[in-house]
Amino acid sequence: MASIEQRKWEVREGEPGPGPVVYWMQREQRAADNFGLLYAQSRARELKRPLGAIFCLVDSFLGAGMRQFAFMLRGLEETEEKLRRKNIPFFLLRGDPGKEIPRFVKKCQAALLVGDFNPLRLPLTWQKKVARAVTVPFDEIDSHNIVPCRIASDKQEYAAYTFRPKIHKLLPDFLKKPPTLKKHPINWPGSTDIPVYGPSSRPSPHRQECLCYTADGSTDIPVCGPSSRPSPHRQECLCYTAEGSTDIPVCGPSSRPSPHRQECLCYTAEGSTDIPVCVSVDWEKALASLKVDSSIGEVDWIKPGEKAARARLKKFIKEKLARYPEDRNDPNLDGQSGLSPYLHFGQLSPLRAALEVRNSSAPKEAKEAFLEELIVRRELSDNFCFYQPKYDRVEGFPEWAKKNAAGHRSDRREYIYTPKQLEAAGTHDDLWNAAQTELVVRGTIPGYLRMYWGKKILEWSESAEQALATAIDLNDRYQLDGRDSNGYAGVAWAVGGVHDRPWPSRPVFGKVRYMNYNGCRRKFNVKAFIFRAMKK
């Protein structure tokens, strides 16, 4: 019953161009189980057109630093390779997506544009800008939610209990194995006047701009690729061995033109000194060129990419799923899946995860507990951000909580810490400091403790507004999967009672649910957690 069509939302109508179908990859950074890509491919096959994927790398994104950008780019590098094997070239664009995506679409005279769904404000403004600038049909496919956000509900849900029945009703339609991506039958062409090239068996009219070299001393192997030494064209010349060849592409410095020039399929950037838009991306160069906060470094407990994501999913199902309902709330037991960075960057399909969990041999209650988190609560976050544009402001809180925040503005605070003190884990509370240290060092806080972390920021800030801003800032900068609707919904829950209910009133919190140190002591070995966190 459910087809890819059901995940589609028409961003704009338009007149199809004569060129290829273009898939604009945004949140769904994977080749497998990607409905946007699958939809783009089915349209391309239907129209007998080539298919290409583009990703626009921005210079800054909601406080993300090297930790997050590196995880993303290393994942994209793997995805580029997977797509290449499917005869789908991958282009890394740089700059403002609102400008670069339309420019690319025009350049290759795209038939149509297919993009991802992302409920956050900035990506939505990009989508609007692109929709205004292109003339071709532009469709959005929600491949981040098992039940597409726009279909699950047409309004902001009040709580999980109002959302759950809607999801469960639609789940049988959407919890189905996705089709597999096929090797694309039509090659990417050289476009008509602006020199953009890709793997192709057809000669390009702009071959003369494509410079390919053989290695020094090498006799006949075509040597292509990014060079470390600058040359007029070299850095723009990124090559492949011939399609179908089993030769490994070899790169090396040389000044001699290659006799295998016909195997070198390149482009030059549009007469500018911009970093070239390449079929084969120089990922290290892209990473090095980023001007983002590099003081927040990469983490070593999780490897980026589709392959690592699938491996972690398998390992979780095999080793942890059965104990998930009990172990997930004990920060000492590492009982959670650790999949959320993969889900955040789209390196893992939530549908894939749900199907593998459902088909596993774990106890029914364990599967249900995990699927509740993966589907109902995760997708409720997208619902919150999409239908509540002020998802990161007190104005986005429910009515009772907004009044609440106003009414307790002048309550005396026993402790007040500045954002800097909080960031430095310099509070009187050793458990909170340990949680903050985990965030800084590992880029994540165990689930239960994350709630405590947020609640205390509310308690120790001078206002709810300040608490919300601090929690979001710390989450966006340090959390590996920060800047995610789950993060905004989670913080709004802790600070603003979003998706929660009112509780007995008390100072500072008012009717927002309170949590304390004793509650943690009842649930897990606090000292053991602090010891482990501080040792690392």
Add this chain to the structure above:
DNA sequence: ATCGGCTCGCGCAA
């Protein structure tokens, strides 16, 4: 250890 009360409002049954 377990339980009820706290407190608001959504959505469904009637």
Add this chain to the structure above:
DNA sequence: TGCGCGAAGCCGAT
């Protein structure tokens, strides 16, 4: 209009 119940709790009584 009435009524049950909810994103993971706290607290005091038993």
